[in-house]
Amino acid sequence: MRAVYLVKNGKADQAFEIRETENPQVGALEIRIKVEAFGLNFADVMARLGMYPDAPEKPGILGYDVIGHVDALGPDVSSELKEGDRVIALTRFGGYAEYVSTDFRGVVPIGDHVGAAKGTALATQGGTAYYMAREMVNIYTGDHVLVHAAAGGVGSLLCQMAKANGAVVYGTAGSDKKLEYLSSIGVHHPINYRTDDFAKVIQKHIDQTESNGLDVIFDPIGGNSVRKGFKLLGSGGRLVLFGASSMTSAKNVFSKLNVARGFGIYHPVSLISPSKALIGVNMLRIADHRPDTLHRVMLGTVDLFNKEVIKPLSGGEYPVEELNLAHAALENRQTMGKIAIRW
Numbered sequence: 001m002r003a004v005y006l007v008k009n010g011k012a013d014q015a016f017e018i019r020e021t022e023n024p025q026v027g028a029l030e031i032r033i034k035v036e037a038f039g040l041n042f043a044d045v046m047a048r049l050g051m052y053p054d055a056p057e058k059p060g061i062l063g064y065d066v067i068g069h070v071d072a073l074g075p076d077v078s079s080e081l082k083e084g085d086r087v088i089a090l091t092r093f094g095g096y097a098e099y100v101s102t103d104f105r106g107v108v109p110i111g112d113h114v115g116a117a118k119g120t121a122l123a124t125q126g127g128t129a130y131y132m133a134r135e136m137v138n139i140y141t142g143d144h145v146l147v148h149a150a151a152g153g154v155g156s157l158l159c160q161m162a163k164a165n166g167a168v169v170y171g172t173a174g175s176d177k178k179l180e181y182l183s184s185i186g187v188h189h190p191i192n193y194r195t196d197d198f199a200k201v202i203q204k205h206i207d208q209t210e211s212n213g214l215d216v217i218f219d220p221i222g223g224n225s226v227r228k229g230f231k232l233l234g235s236g237g238r239l240v241l242f243g244a245s246s247m248t249s250a251k252n253v254f255s256k257l258n259v260a261r262g263f264g265i266y267h268p269v270s271l272i273s274p275s276k277a278l279i280g281v282n283m284l285r286i287a288d289h290r291p292d293t294l295h296r297v298m299l300g301t302v303d304l305f306n307k308e309v310i311k312p313l314s315g316g317e318y319p320v321e322e323l324n325l326a327h328a329a330l331e332n333r334q335t336m337g338k339i340a341i342r343w
């Protein structure tokens with residue numbers, strides 16, 4: 001089979017090589033998938049830049065999610081899936097390939113009509129959003145919820161899930177086009193963080209409405225935005241941290257230290273008195289140590305999609321030869337929604 005290897009950290013046009021390699025074996029609890037397309041994730045950009053500790057060693061095959069057809073099932077797999085079924089899957093790397101094997105609990109059926117970008121978005125971005133918004137926190141009618149990178153893959157689905165639960169949604173994004181999209185999906189308060197300080201905008205709202213503060217924040221940015229967010233939380237508020245994309249803009253060790261300092265320091269006691277919670281989420285750890293949770297989350301995500309509660313945004317499909325262009329676009333914040341790469 002062919003696979004795309006990450007051979008070098010750095011710029012997208014020098015980082016990848018398509019190579020011939022053996023098809024992956026099928027482990028006892030694994031399903032092997034013939035891949036139609038694989039999805040891109042922001043973590044892939046961080047891996048390419050050498051900023052992702054969990055990434056496979058070079059030369060290695062990245063890739064968290066694929067859409068394709070079941071090719072083979074391991075002997076201990078207990079699943080209704082059979083050879084030829086169309087599926088989406090969360091892969092523990094190895095997704096940038098024509099075939100990939102992955103734990104059967106990360107594989108769920110998907111309809112033939114579902115496009116590659118939307119399908120792969122359901123696996124990683126959808127699963128992550130569902131786990132955070134449906135399992136790690138509860139969102140109730142009237143709750144005030146802030147979503148950062150709201151026009152992105154995970155962010156847009158978080159907005160939709162929060163809205164479906166009746167929340168008042170604030171979403172930050174970095175361009176007018178992204179803000180227009182946020183309005184189109186019903187985000188009540190789209191905020192362009194490049195022109196407005198999100199914390200000031202929201203604080204003004206809190207003051208004007210004499211509300212308790214934010215109930216839930218979803219933050220993949222890290223650094224300063226966490227410290228600012230923590231202050232905006234009301235009693236009972238929860239801040240869910242699931243990334244540190246601001247690290248990618250920090251070009252030297254001093255700016256990295258600045259980002260790290262920006263998070264703030266929280267003694268556990270400082271959470272008790274104001275009754276606030278900080279929650280960290282890493283879906284790799286969930287996939288590794290709670291495969292049954294992952295399975296429940298993926299089935300729940302596809303169910304929300306089938307019921308049209310969530311509509312993942314397609315950021316387009318690129319042929320594998322243009323992977324470098326797609327990677328650079330994701331790194332440079334030019335994308336909206338999920339990008340899929342077709343074989």
Ligand SMILES: NC(=O)c1ccc[n+]([C@@H]2O[C@H](COP(=O)([O-])OP(=O)(O)OC[C@H]3O[C@@H](n4cnc5c(N)ncnc54)[C@H](OP(=O)(O)O)[C@@H]3O)[C@@H](O)[C@H]2O)c1
Pocket residue numbers: 040041042043124125128149150151152153154155172173174175178220221241242243244245246247248249281282283284330331332333334335336337338
């Ligand atoms: N913890 C987990 O298990 C998990 C799982 C999946 C994803 N994630 C994290 O969730 C976030 C979203 O992932 P995604 O794949 O759905 O990507 P995405 O949101 O579609 O793309 C990233 C977006 O983040 C925003 N951004 C803010 N600061 C940035 C920076 N310094 N550099 C680049 N982009 C920046 C940009 O939007 P604006 O133009 O609006 O700023 C950009 O378009 C990422 O941080 C990712 O690492 C975490």
